[in-house]
Amino acid sequence: MKGRVAGNSSSTEEKGSIISGIVAFFTSARTTIVLLFLLAAGSILGTIVPQTHEIGPVTSFSSRLIVILDLNNVYRSWWFSLLLVLLSFNLLGCLMERLPAIPGEWKGRSRRSTFSFKLADTRSPAKLMEILLPKLSGFMNREPERSGKGDEFVWIKDRIYLLGFPLIHIAIIVILLGGVIGLFFGYRGHVLIKEGSSAQQFSLNSGETKPLPFAISVSAFSLTRYPSGEPKEFRSDIKILENGEEVRSGSILVNHPLTYKGISLFQSDYRVVDVKEVRLTVTGQDSSKTDLLLRPQSSQQIPGTDYEARLLSLDPGTTQRGVGVDLAVNKKGEDPRSLRVYKKTGPVQLGEVQLGFADYTPLYATGLQVGYDPGTLVVWIGCGLLIIGFFLTLFTNFRRITVTFAKEETRTAIRVSCRSRSMRREFRKSVEEIIRETLQSRSAQTKMQ
Amino acid sequence: MKSIDLITYVTFGYLACSVLYLIAQVSGSQTKTIKGWLLGALILVFALHTGAIGLRWIESYQMGIGHAPLSNLYESLVFFAWCIALALIIARFKFGMDLLVLLGLPLVTLVLASTSLMDPSIKPLIPALQSNWLIAHVITCFLGYAGFAVSFVAAILLLMARESDFFARHLPRRQTLDEIVYRSILAGFPMLTIGIITGAAWADYAWGSYWQWDPKETWSLITWLVYSAFLHARLTRGWTGRKTALLSIIGFGAVLFTYFGVNYLPGLHSYF
Numbered sequence: 001m002k003g004r005v006a007g008n009s010s011s012t013e014e015k016g017s018i019i020s021g022i023v024a025f026f027t028s029a030r031t032t033i034v035l036l037f038l039l040a041a042g043s044i045l046g047t048i049v050p051q052t053h054e055i056g057p058v059t060s061f062s063s064r065l066i067v068i069l070d071l072n073n074v075y076r077s078w079w080f081s082l083l084l085v086l087l088s089f090n091l092l093g094c095l096m097e098r099l100p101a102i103p104g105e106w107k108g109r110s111r112r113s114t115f116s117f118k119l120a121d122t123r124s125p126a127k128l129m130e131i132l133l134p135k136l137s138g139f140m141n142r143e144p145e146r147s148g149k150g151d152e153f154v155w156i157k158d159r160i161y162l163l164g165f166p167l168i169h170i171a172i173i174v175i176l177l178g179g180v181i182g183l184f185f186g187y188r189g190h191v192l193i194k195e196g197s198s199a200q201q202f203s204l205n206s207g208e209t210k211p212l213p214f215a216i217s218v219s220a221f222s223l224t225r226y227p228s229g230e231p232k233e234f235r236s237d238i239k240i241l242e243n244g245e246e247v248r249s250g251s252i253l254v255n256h257p258l259t260y261k262g263i264s265l266f267q268s269d270y271r272v273v274d275v276k277e278v279r280l281t282v283t284g285q286d287s288s289k290t291d292l293l294l295r296p297q298s299s300q301q302i303p304g305t306d307y308e309a310r311l312l313s314l315d316p317g318t319t320q321r322g323v324g325v326d327l328a329v330n331k332k333g334e335d336p337r338s339l340r341v342y343k344k345t346g347p348v349q350l351g352e353v354q355l356g357f358a359d360y361t362p363l364y365a366t367g368l369q370v371g372y373d374p375g376t377l378v379v380w381i382g383c384g385l386l387i388i389g390f391f392l393t394l395f396t397n398f399r400r401i402t403v404t405f406a407k408e409e410t411r412t413a414i415r416v417s418c419r420s421r422s423m424r425r426e427f428r429k430s431v432e433e434i435i436r437e438t439l440q441s442r443s444a445q446t447k448m449q
Numbered sequence: 450m451k452s453i454d455l456i457t458y459v460t461f462g463y464l465a466c467s468v469l470y471l472i473a474q475v476s477g478s479q480t481k482t483i484k485g486w487l488l489g490a491l492i493l494v495f496a497l498h499t500g501a502i503g504l505r506w507i508e509s510y511q512m513g514i515g516h517a518p519l520s521n522l523y524e525s526l527v528f529f530a531w532c533i534a535l536a537l538i539i540a541r542f543k544f545g546m547d548l549l550v551l552l553g554l555p556l557v558t559l560v561l562a563s564t565s566l567m568d569p570s571i572k573p574l575i576p577a578l579q580s581n582w583l584i585a586h587v588i589t590c591f592l593g594y595a596g597f598a599v600s601f602v603a604a605i606l607l608l609m610a611r612e613s614d615f616f617a618r619h620l621p622r623r624q625t626l627d628e629i630v631y632r633s634i635l636a637g638f639p640m641l642t643i644g645i646i647t648g649a650a651w652a653d654y655a656w657g658s659y660w661q662w663d664p665k666e667t668w669s670l671i672t673w674l675v676y677s678a679f680l681h682a683r684l685t686r687g688w689t690g691r692k693t694a695l696l697s698i699i700g701f702g703a704v705l706f707t708y709f710g711v712n713y714l715p716g717l718h719s720y721f
Contacts, residue, residue, distance in 0.1 A: 029685035033678050040674040047664045047711075075662045179660070188658060226514070226573045234576055254576035255655045266657040371657035379659055383646045390639040 026093030035087045042083065046074030088176055091169050098165070105162050108145060108154030108400060115428050116417035121439060125151055125405040125412045128439070132414075135438045136401060139430065144403075151405040161398035161421060167389030174382030181375030188372075193218045194273055194365045198241065202370045212370070213261060215241040221270060221364040234267050236366040252368065262372060269367035275314040278325050279358040283347060291358070294327070305351045307331045312338060314360060321345075324357055397421050401431060452505035453569045456527055459501055460561040462494035463534070467554035474551055484547050488538075491550065495534050502531060505571065514573040519587040523567035528587070529708070530560040532595035536633070540599045544629055546621055552602045582651030590644030590669075594704050596637025597676070601701035603629035604694035611691055627689050630697050638676050645669050668707035675700040 025031055049071045070077030104110045121128055129151065136155060137143055144153035189210060191202035198217035201209050217239045224233045233253060240248040240260050252258050257266045280292040282303050290303045294311045302309050310328045317323030324342030329350060339355070341348050347356035397420065404415040416435065420427040466487060473483045505518040505527075518524040537553040540546070607626040609616040620626070648666070653659040660666060679696040682688040688696075 029681050033681050033686065036674045036678040036681070040671045040678075043667050043671045043674070046662065047667050051662070228573065230573060231576060232573065255580040257654065257657060264657050266655070268656075369657045373658070376653060376659060380650070383649070387639075387643060387646065390642060394635070394639060 026089050027097040029094065031090050035083060035090060039083050042074060042080050045071060084176060088173055091173050095166060095169055102162050106159055108156050108402060111417065112419055113417040114419050114424050119414040120411050121414060122411050125407055128405060128412055128414065132438050135434050139434055140401060153403050155401045157399040158396040159398065161392055161396040164389050164393035167385050167392065171382045171385035171389055174385060175379050178375040178378030178382055181378055182373040186373035186375060189370045190268065190367060191370055192271065192365045192367050195221050195363055217241055218366055221366040223270065234270060236267060264371045266369040266371065268369040271365045272316055272362040273365040274363035276361040276363045278311060278314060278360040280341060281356040281358045283354040283356065285352050304353045307350060399427060452501045452508055455497065455501035455504060456564065459494055459498045460558060462497065463554055463558045463561060466491045466494060467558055470551045470554060488541065492538065495538060498531050498534065502527060509571050512571060516574045517584050519583060520574055520578055521572065523564050523569045525587065526560055526564045526567065529591055529594065530557045532591040533557050533598045536595035536599045540629065540633065544625065548606060548621065549602055552606060553599065556598060577655065580651055580655060582647055582654065586644060586647040586651055589640050589647055593637040593641030593644055596633045596640060597701050597704050600630050600633035600697045603633065604697040607694045608691065630694055631683055634676055634679055634697060638680060641673055645673060665707065665711045668703065668711050672700060672703040672707050675703050
């Protein structure tokens with residue numbers, strides 16, 4: 001099975017041979033197979049070579065190769081894009097070549113068959129039609145269609161199967177088209193917003209900032225955990241503001257984005273940026289315990305003393321020392337001094353009381369992904385077509401029986417041609433049996449060839 | 450009984466079935482009835498396997514963190530083995546070939562045995578997995594993988610039959626094997642396609658992008674491309690026998706890498 005190969009033209013051929021060579025290249029399934037393998041190989045490269053945007057010093061041969069072939073960004077490289085474009089044209093070529101045959105198949109005019117045979121009978125065509133047609137109609141569960149050419153009868157079952165092939169291949173083109181739309185008109189970025197504040201712009205993945213057509217105001221972020229300590233839920237409560245007015249409010253969770261004006265906001269990450277409140281336990285001489293709540297930028301009287309405390313900084317506990325705070329304490333007539341209260345080292349004596357670290361409420365900044373992709377809908381349409389196409393190809397059983405009666409000198413020639421997608425052997429057996437039984441039971445002159 | 454213990458018994462059940470199948474195969478004559486009994490035993494083990502998955506589902510609800518048992522490597526391996534066993538049983542009835550079961554069962558046993566290396570505890574669902582897409586995505590992907598596994602086994606048998614006359618005498622006809630290699634992929638391919646589509650839909654919903662070239666995504670695409678090349682080669686270029694069998698083996702290699710190998714690369718699927 002040697003296929004046509006592109007660029008095969010020799011000088012003796014006509015000028016058109018180059019064009020026909022190109023046409024042959026794009027309509028060949030061999031091209032498809034080669035392209036599929038090349039795309040697979042390219043994709044493998046992309047998972048092996050780290051895909052980063054930073055390029056180190058270009059010195060060695062391998063690093064030069066990485067730069068020329070965009071190996072650090074394979075999926076957006078010129079050659080990978082070229083392969084996808086070639087695949088699209090190849091798909092179009094194959095569709096163009098095969099689509100014209102489908103109407104003929106649909107109407108039963110096609111001669112393509114999985115099996116065919118001829119019979120001869122001494123009875124007249126009219127007589128044979130009278131006895132054979134009802135049997136085949138019963139078997140195919142439908143009346144035959146009569147084509148224009150003489151005494152030809154066609155039964156077709158599940159003809160919608162014929163749409164499977166074009167649907168699957170159009171679907172792939174549609175999906176690739178959706179990808180291109182997203183590439184040109186869509187964008188993705190990220191924004192980090194502190195609780196209680198809002199943002200009107202975000203940074204694109206390329207690093208540039210881009211304004212949003214609305215403002216996102218974050219009223220709260222919360223992180224809840226399972227008793228075992230694993231995170232259960234990340235939730236950002238947000239409001240969408242347009243010209244300072246609230247137009248939408250809601251929560252964004254992982255697997256639960258919020259979409260406004262086509263722009264989707266997704267929960268992506270979070271950061272502890274500051275502290276909302278620190279709770280210290282004050283133990284008096286009589287062992288009475290009182291809570292002292294400290295907020296940033298405000299002083300607080302320490303119960304049982306004439307000291308005032310002010311929050312200097314919080315150590316969230318990333319080092320060996322663990323979690324703790326630095327405080328500034330002072331009383332009238334004394335210079336302020338700093339005091340370190342760490343959870344690990346225990347309470348600290350201050351005058352007549354002891355100060356112990358209890359806990360703190362962090363101030364979070366929530367990280368939201370901002371995404372806009374007008375191509376997504378196109379991609380989903382493509383995926384829908386693909387699934388329908390597979391369904392038609394796999395779960396319908398196209399079957400066609402074409403019977404032609406032709407009057408010859410003393411006898412009638414019967415030509416039977418059939419096509420079936422699956423269960424071919426069984427189909428053949430049934431058709432042969434029906435015809436043999438119908439004809440042989442009344443006359444011995446019919447023979448199978 | 451807990452589902453974890455049940456899975457251990459099921460593993461030994463499959464092992465026993467493979468050994469008995471092997472004995473029945475090599476002992477030659479008069480094995481039709483024995484193999485019939487063995488098939489019954491296999492279906493029984495498979496039923497237990499199904500029960501164990503169901504039990505684990507119930508256990509998670511009893512713990513108050515109810516979710517489908519498809520949420521970590523242990524659970525996905527148990528389900529992977531279940532899918533392969535299902536595909537083997539279906540293929541056994543469709544093609545009437547005991548050898549397929551004989552060669553496929555060690556694969557099932559191996560996959561299940563490897564779960565003893567994993568943490569089998571039932572954990573609550575992390576936020577990223579709290580989605581209804583999880584079930585549709587995992588089930589379609591794994592049914593696809595199971596089809597490819599059957600094709601792989603048939604491809605190995607086909608190559609053995611081609612390479613040596615000794616095997617050829619004891620193996621089913623090459624055309625039958627070739628048909629199984631092809632038909633299993635024909636069944637698995639749409640499943641993988643739907644698996645990739647549901648994965649993309651989920652990714653779009655959860656991360657805002659249907660495709661991010663994450664290693665797992667990329668490798669599932671590579672698998673898809675290889676099997677797609679297989680189907681085109683077979684349907685339009687008339688490739689059969691050794692060439693398509695090799696493609697089936699390469700494809701299954703890609704499946705295994707998608708499933709296991711990618712876990713060693715950083716990416717969004719790191720919890721699987």
